[in-house]
Amino acid sequence: MTRFLLRRIASGLLTLFAISVLMFTLFYVAPNDPARTLAGPQATNAQVDQVRERLGLDQPVLERYGQFVEGLLRGDLGYSYYNQEPVLDTIVSRLPVTASVAFGAIAVALVVGVLVGIAAARRPGSLLDRASTLFVLSGLSVPTFVLGLVLLYLLFYQLTTNGLPIFPAAGYVPFTENPAEWARHLVLPWITVAFVTAATYARLTRGQLLGVLEEDYIRTARSKGLSERRVVYRHGLRSSVTPIFTQFGLDLGLLMGGLVVTEQIFGLNGIGRVAVDSVTRGDQPVIVGVMLVASFFVVLANILVDLGYALLDSRVRVA
Amino acid sequence: MTASTMNMSHVTDDAPVTARSPLQLALRRLRADRVAVASAAVIALAVVVALAAPLATVLTGHDPNMQYRETGLDSFGTPVGPNSEFWLGTDQLGRDLFVRLAYGARISLLVGALATVCSLGIGTLVGLVAGFRRGKVDVVLNWLMDTTLSLPQLLFAISLVSLAGPGLAVTVAVIVLFTWAPIARVVRGQVLSLREREFVEAATSLGAKNRRIMAVDILPNLLVPIVIYGTLLVPQAIVFEAMLSFLGLGVLPPTATWGNMLAAASAGSLYTVAWWMVAFPAAALLALTLAFNLLGDSVRDALDPRHSFRTERAKKARRKALAADAARDEKAEEIRS
Numbered sequence: 001m002t003r004f005l006l007r008r009i010a011s012g013l014l015t016l017f018a019i020s021v022l023m024f025t026l027f028y029v030a031p032n033d034p035a036r037t038l039a040g041p042q043a044t045n046a047q048v049d050q051v052r053e054r055l056g057l058d059q060p061v062l063e064r065y066g067q068f069v070e071g072l073l074r075g076d077l078g079y080s081y082y083n084q085e086p087v088l089d090t091i092v093s094r095l096p097v098t099a100s101v102a103f104g105a106i107a108v109a110l111v112v113g114v115l116v117g118i119a120a121a122r123r124p125g126s127l128l129d130r131a132s133t134l135f136v137l138s139g140l141s142v143p144t145f146v147l148g149l150v151l152l153y154l155l156f157y158q159l160t161t162n163g164l165p166i167f168p169a170a171g172y173v174p175f176t177e178n179p180a181e182w183a184r185h186l187v188l189p190w191i192t193v194a195f196v197t198a199a200t201y202a203r204l205t206r207g208q209l210l211g212v213l214e215e216d217y218i219r220t221a222r223s224k225g226l227s228e229r230r231v232v233y234r235h236g237l238r239s240s241v242t243p244i245f246t247q248f249g250l251d252l253g254l255l256m257g258g259l260v261v262t263e264q265i266f267g268l269n270g271i272g273r274v275a276v277d278s279v280t281r282g283d284q285p286v287i288v289g290v291m292l293v294a295s296f297f298v299v300l301a302n303i304l305v306d307l308g309y310a311l312l313d314s315r316v317r318v319a
Numbered sequence: 320m321t322a323s324t325m326n327m328s329h330v331t332d333d334a335p336v337t338a339r340s341p342l343q344l345a346l347r348r349l350r351a352d353r354v355a356v357a358s359a360a361v362i363a364l365a366v367v368v369a370l371a372a373p374l375a376t377v378l379t380g381h382d383p384n385m386q387y388r389e390t391g392l393d394s395f396g397t398p399v400g401p402n403s404e405f406w407l408g409t410d411q412l413g414r415d416l417f418v419r420l421a422y423g424a425r426i427s428l429l430v431g432a433l434a435t436v437c438s439l440g441i442g443t444l445v446g447l448v449a450g451f452r453r454g455k456v457d458v459v460l461n462w463l464m465d466t467t468l469s470l471p472q473l474l475f476a477i478s479l480v481s482l483a484g485p486g487l488a489v490t491v492a493v494i495v496l497f498t499w500a501p502i503a504r505v506v507r508g509q510v511l512s513l514r515e516r517e518f519v520e521a522a523t524s525l526g527a528k529n530r531r532i533m534a535v536d537i538l539p540n541l542l543v544p545i546v547i548y549g550t551l552l553v554p555q556a557i558v559f560e561a562m563l564s565f566l567g568l569g570v571l572p573p574t575a576t577w578g579n580m581l582a583a584a585s586a587g588s589l590y591t592v593a594w595w596m597v598a599f600p601a602a603a604l605l606a607l608t609l610a611f612n613l614l615g616d617s618v619r620d621a622l623d624p625r626h627s628f629r630t631e632r633a634k635k636a637r638r639k640a641l642a643a644d645a646a647r648d649e650k651a652e653e654i655r656s
Contacts, residue, residue, distance in 0.1 A: 018466055026482060137616075141609040143558045145565045145578075146601045149585055157591045169588065207643055243647060260473050261562060265585060275474050276566060279481040287478045294471035302469065309650075 008306050012299040019295045020072065024065055027284045028057070055081070077289035082281050087289035091271060097172050098270035101262060102255035104186055105193035110248060113198035114237075117205025122232060124210060132202055139199025148192045148265035155188060170267030189266045193259060197251055204247055208240035215239075246305050253301025256294070341622075348621035355617035361610035365603075369424035379406065381415035383422045384573045388413045398593040408595035410583055419575035420599055426576040427557045427607065430487070434494040434556035439549050442499040443541065446506025447533055451514055460503070467500040473562070480568045490569045494556045502548055506541055513537050543622045550615035554608035561604055577604045 043051075052058050056067075071078060077087035120132035156169045167188050173181040212218065213236050221235045222228075260272035271290060278286035339347070349355045368375075376382055391413025393399055398409045407416040449460035476493045483489045513519065514537065522532050563569030564578025565585070572579050577600040583589065584596035 015466055015469055019470065023478075026479075137609065137612055141554065141612050142605055143562060143608070145562060145581060145585070146604060149581065149590060149597050150601065152588075153590050153594060153597060157588075211643055243643070246650070254471060260477065260566065264566060272474075275477060276568075279477050279568065282481065287481060291471070291474055291478055294474050295469070298469050298471055 004310065005303075005307060008303045012303050015299055016292070016295060020069065020292060021065075023288045023291055024068055027288050028061075028064060028068075072292070077292065078285035080278075080283055080286050082278070082283040082286070087285050090274060090286065091289055091293050094270050094274055096174065097268050098256060098259060098263070098272065100172075100175065100182065100186055101189045101193065101259055101268065101270065102252065104190045106197060106248065106252055106255060108190055108194035109197035109251075110201055110244075112194065113201025114205045114244065116198070116202040118209060118232065118237070120202070120206045121209035121213065122228075129206075132206065136199045136203045139196055139202075142196065144192055144196055144261045145265055147195060148188070148262060151188050151192060152265065172268050189259075189262050189268065192265075193255070193262055197255075200247060200251075201244060204244055205240060208243055209236055212236050212239050242309060245308055249301045249305035249308065250298075253298040256297040256301075345618075345621040349617060352617045352621065354613050355621070358610040358614040358617065361606055362614065365424050365607050365610075366428060368421050369428050372418075372421040372425055375418045375421040379404075379415055379418055381405075381418045383418045383575050384414065386412045386414055391415070398589070398596065400593070400595055407599045408593065410580065410593075410596055411587075411589055416580070416595060416599060419580060420577070420603055422575040423577045423580060423600065424603070424607075426487070426570055426574065427560065427604070430491055430494070430560040430570075431553040431557040431611075434491045434498065434560075435549055435552045437491065437495045438498040438552060438556075439502060439545055441495065442502025443506050443538075443545060445499065446503035446508075447510055447537065447541070449503065450507040450510025451529065451533055451537065453511075457507075461507075464500040464503055464507075467497070470497075472497045476559075476563065477566065477568050480563065485563075485568050485571050487570050490560050490563055493563070494559050497559075498552055498555065502545075502552075505544055505548060509541055509544060510537060513540055547615065547619045547622060550611060550618050554611035554615075557604070557611070558608055 049058075056064065068078075075088060077091070079086055080090065116132050116135060120129040123129055152169060156167045159166055166184075168185050171185055173185050175182040209232075213232070218231060218235055221231045226235075256271075259268075259270060260275060262268070263270045263272040264276060271294070274286060275290045277283075278290065349359075372383075381387065387405075387409065390404060391399060391409035398411055398413070399405060400408045402408075405415050405417065407420060410416055410419070445460055445464075449457045449464075476497065479493055479496070480489055483492075519532060519536055522536050527536075560569055561576065561578035561581070564576045565582045567582060569578055570576045572583075580600040581597065581604075584593065584600070590597045
């Protein structure tokens with residue numbers, strides 16, 4: 001088990017290393033010249049050189065990569081070109097926003113998706129099953145920004161103008177400040193992300209459960225006189241849980257890396273917003289930093305999923 | 320006349336027995352599938368609208384990028400709703416939404432088609448080579464697929480856009496970059512089992528070169544998964560383009576794209592005064608992606624009835640469960656190795 005874990009961590013680190021090389025090459029070696037971008041279109045060559053020197057871009061490539069990696073190991077992602085703040089501080093300060101949206105949304109998605117999946121699997125071909133198929137397909141087809149805008153129009157604008165100001169249009173209130181307001185501001189983003197994500201869980205759960213309910217041990221459980229509820233939830237769901245868990249881990253990793261569109265629509269200052277802002281400003285250290293942090297979450301989620309997999313499913317357990 | 324043909328003529332009294340190719344069979348199944356026919360109709364409509372976009376200009380007398388500030392904006396400078404002159408209303412600059420919607424269909428379909436073709440080409444090639452050559456080539460290509468899949472896609476896409484500058488070509492390139500890997504993985508899996516089959520052995524013993532075996536013996540067997548994957552890839556590409564454009568990182572304004580139109584509706588909460596700026600582009604986008612997704616499901620059912628999603632009876636579910644189990648075992652195998 002320990003060896004398996006160590007191997008997974010090693011391969012995760014290798015992936016992160018590859019991504020760091022990729023990002024470094026793309027942003028600091030490739031033909032684009034951040035010094036010229038920052039100095040502005042009217043700058044003279046001398047001014048550009050000055051900027052380049054100040055940013056340390058005049059040193060040899062390998063030396064710069066060495067410093068870059070050294071910084072990474074110390075948890076130093078460099079400083080923003082735009083406001084000179086440490087990149088890591090910026091990202092860490094925005095993390096609570098993204099985490100609030102991601103965890104809330106994925107919890108809703110998991111519960112709704114799995115329940116819909118169960119309901120559909122218990123009566124395949126029924127009206128309920130057809131409705132769930134429609135739910136899944138629309139969830140897979142609707143882009144988040146369309147859903148977000150529609151929700152804003154109906155649940156924020158229409159309700160508010162009709163004297164029911166339940167949902168705010170935008171903004172974020174820290175949980176520590178006011179938990180109720182925190183939740184109130186996050187309901188619409190949660191619904192938006194959850195609807196799109198829940199579709200995957202519903203499809204997955206239904207497919208898994210349909211197969212499992214055909215198994216002999218389910219027939220045994222039924223013939224022992226267990227209630228249908230107990231058969232489905234205790235016996236059936238249990239062995240369907242691993243693939244759902246896998247998907248859950250991967251989704252969480254991806255969501256933590258920034259909900260670019262959702263944050264944009266609902267005016268949330270999370271990691272996705274940092275990414276978009278830094279891209280429009282050409283703020284390369286921040287772009288690279290966000291990418292690395294987001295990749296870290298994806299890789300971490302992958303490792304945790306494999307670990308959880310091994311714990312949950314004895315068939316996968318490594319000797 | 321021999322006895323057997325006499326028998327045959329007896330059975331097929333009125334209609335002669337005709338042999339049907341797998342393709343004909345699949346097309347018959349598709350035609351019988353009402354959802355597939357309706358989806359295909361929606362897609363065909365979008366294609367016609369895209370091709371006939373200049374006709375919209377002729378019909379309304381409005382250019383897609385022309386700002387009709389006199390008639391298209393009211394006295395407060397806000398967009399006007401649907402009326403006899405502007406059938407679907409106007410946007411914040413007084414441009415005709417109907418004409419822009421028609422031109423936007425061009426971008427969506429163009430990006431969807433281009434990205435899908437490129438992605439299928441690259442994915443198939445990589446998967447074919449990785450699965451057929453195995454060994455070191457496979458290890459390297461497989462690692463490349465894994466790394467691509469573990470990148471945070473949207474973030475990576477927007478950072479690439481920041482380097483290359485937004486535009487149609489970059490948008491397509493970014494979509495291809497993130498969609499070839501899953502295809503390559505599927506193809507590789509198929510090739511790994513196909514290359515062990517007797518007909519490949521036969522070709523090898525006849526002295527056929529690797530390249531010929533890949534192109535002539537293996538590739539045709541991959542068509543079904545490739546077609547299925549391709550149909551489901553188009554809506555992904557369309558949504559991705561719209562999303563990039565929505566973020567201002569795709570096809571740049573003033574070019575009319577559905578993503579740009581939605582971005583304009585979102586900016587400054589314009590949707591509160593002009594619901595039509597959200598409703599029409601959103602409906603168009605949703606209808607098109609839903610149609611492609613539904614058609615994709617139907618194509619899969621028609622080409623590969625074993626995996627039918629609609630005739631949900633216990634036996635079929637059982638088969639699907641077996642497939643899911645196989646996938647789980649594969650994952651387990653992956654972890655073990």
